[in-house]
Amino acid sequence: MVYIGGEGKPVSDAAKHCPFCELPARSDADALIISRGELAFAVLNLYPYNPGHLMVVPYRHVGDYTDLTAAEAAEVALFTQRAMAALRAATRPQGFNIGMNQGAVGGAGIAAHLHQHVVPRWGGDMNFMPVIGHTRVLPQLLSEARDQLAEHWPRA
Numbered sequence: 792m793v794y795i796g797g798e799g800k801p802v803s804d805a806a807k808h809c810p811f812c813e814l815p816a817r818s819d820a821d822a823l824i825i826s827r828g829e830l831a832f833a834v835l836n837l838y839p840y841n842p843g844h845l846m847v848v849p850y851r852h853v854g855d856y857t858d859l860t861a862a863e864a865a866e867v868a869l870f871t872q873r874a875m876a877a878l879r880a881a882t883r884p885q886g887f888n889i890g891m892n893q894g895a896v897g898g899a900g901i902a903a904h905l906h907q908h909v910v911p912r913w914g915g916d917m918n919f920m921p922v923i924g925h926t927r928v929l930p931q932l933l934s935e936a937r938d939q940l941a942e943h944w945p946r947a
Contacts, residue, residue, distance in 0.1 A: 812850075823835040826870070831863065831866045833846070834848060846908055848906045854903045877943040885914055887910060888908065891906065
């Protein structure tokens with residue numbers, strides 16, 4: 792219900808109202824940050840589709856993929872690869888959904904700050920709960936998932 796009610800969503804496109812801009816000032820455990828790079832970081836999604844659903848986010852407040860610098864795009868790509876490696880080591884998914892929703896009409900919940908989703912998938916992971924009950928069942932606390940993925944995050 793917090794998600795549906797829009798709690799924590801920015802009230803404008805300004806960086807001062809952006810949760811992704813505020814996260815890096817907090818501790819990794821408190822913000823659910825898995826790893827920090829020079830230009831991007833990986834963080835668990837507060838409203839995950841599946842256990843281990845994380846996002847790769849550039850530090851710079853930018854909403855469009857074409858506005859990333861070459862270095863930012865390279866680090867987002869590198870962190871996406873590392874996220875997949877960490878998830879494979881920690882939870883052994885059978886596949887992944889990876890992608891960005893661009894703009895509000897494209898499905899971006901926070902359209903003003905680019906973020907790439909990395910969603911681990913398993914055969915049969917979509918059951919009756921999300922389809923009929925409009926509810927997801929996650930067998931792991933977010934803090935436990937963050938610790939597990941941080942432990943398996945590949946080091947440079």
